Amino acid sequence: MKEEMFMKMAVDIAYENVVTNGGGPFGAVVVKNGQIIGVGRNQVTTKKDPTAHAEIKAIRAASKYLNNNELKDCQLYTSCEPCPMCLGAIYWARLKVVYYGCTNKDSAKIGFDDEFIYKQIALPVDQRSIPMVRVVPPNTYQPFHAWVNKTNKKKY
């Protein structure tokens, strides 16, 4: 069955990533019309990029391939359930379906913070562990006003 085949490939990328010192044990592929159009592996520590999760890398690769910031008829296969950052990216990319292998409980057991971040995101702004402070200089709403009044804007 093709779902197993693509998941096996996402998992193979994750395994290879560990063995080759590429980063954390995570891999992902984006599929459209039965073909892989983007792959990604975790490269947080090797690329010094906190956003370099497998899903983000695969989504960016697929978007580049299609020259489109939306992946509307695409499926994401990821070796582990996405963290909130990646889940946010999945929604912005408007993917059709997400297949995942390991769960967030599995990844928490081997030391990854996804569950903690899920809980933080669900909290009101003033109860989060990272302080979030509103600052409102006089120009704060100028970009939004310019956006609303812009005639040739490209929405997403």
Next chain:
Amino acid sequence: MKEEMFMKMAVDIAYENVVTNGGGPFGAVVVKNGQIIGVGRNQVTTKKDPTAHAEIKAIRAASKYLNNNELKDCQLYTSCEPCPMCLGAIYWARLKVVYYGCTNKDSAKIGFDDEFIYKQIALPVDQRSIPMVRVVPPNTYQPFHAWVNKTNKKKY
């Protein structure tokens, strides 16, 4: 006061981004020791990258500048309250504090989906609008086992 100064700069970037057709009305800067070490603007539609939010771009720029995937003593100034994707990135980058200008309610009013995605992320996996399906080929746990047994791994 310095918080107003840095926020004004993040907002200026957002405004310039609209006027120059760079993308959505959002800008961000990362500050360390009183100096800007990374800037970002929304480039989703122009770079064809659904992850190219101002905060993600600023975080990636600052991480590259410091050659470190953690931004522990850094502050993020963003012209608008972060979406869940960017908030996830903020946690992974371990930023010290986040300052924001406009709120998510403000951005919802001008057509951005942040509030919808916040609600989706808080839902159980099987209730989300994008289907999430577990697929477990025989190799599913091989990467995690390899990670646990790896002696020279770089945690994050």
